[in-house]
Amino acid sequence: MKKLSLALFAIVMMAAAALAQGKANYSGTWSLDKEKSTLAGPMRIDGMTLTVAHTEKEIKVETATKRLPPNDTPGAPTAGAPGGGPGRGMGPRGGMGMGDGTTVYSLDGKETKAEVDGPMGKMPVIYTGTAAADGSLALSSKRSFNGPQGEITSTTKETWKLSADGKTLTVDRVTSGGPRGEQTAKLVFTKS
DSSP: OHHHHHHHHHHHHHHHHHHHHHSOOOOEEEEEOTTTOBOOGGGOEEEEEEEEEEOSSEEEEEEEEEEOOGGGSTTOOOTTSTTOSTTSSSOGGGSTTOOOEEEEEETBSOOEEEEEEETTEEEEEEEEEEEOTTSOEEEEEEEEEEETTEEEEEEEEEEEEEOTTSOEEEEEEEEESSTTOOEEEEEEEEEO
8 A cells, every 4th residue: 555655646746747847937037148049140139138027827028139230240231221220121129029128928829919119110019929738938929010112011930948957948939021031040048
């Protein structure tokens, strides 16, 4: 009887550990590790910090980005050229899906609507998010704005994953539909 009780206790403990892993918590301050990241060419990022508040129902992300001047990025257009310079042709606050500020995603799949400053004034953005059983997050944003060739709709999809020790955050990002076509990036952050 004692062996059966110990075996049941061990099974319950393993199940609890598995559930705890599925309930990843992304809260904290995260700093970009540029050496481990793969950045898209026009991102022009010198450094980035994410300050995250994560609950079961939502994730709130405050982004602060330090950008390289346009001339420091190989192949990047210079300020004043089409698509060059901060905020020109790249969406709000200098980048498609890369705007600094605070974003809140509901994690139940419901849309959250907001208005952000864009290159041609205010533009609507729709944010969605879901949490998977493995603890990863699927976050997306969709924005439409008027560009030189008419209305442009850009979608950014991110998959967030924590390392087993909770000290590394990997964000796989795909941005499509913008003036630069599809852009992919892998952003690796370490917890501060």
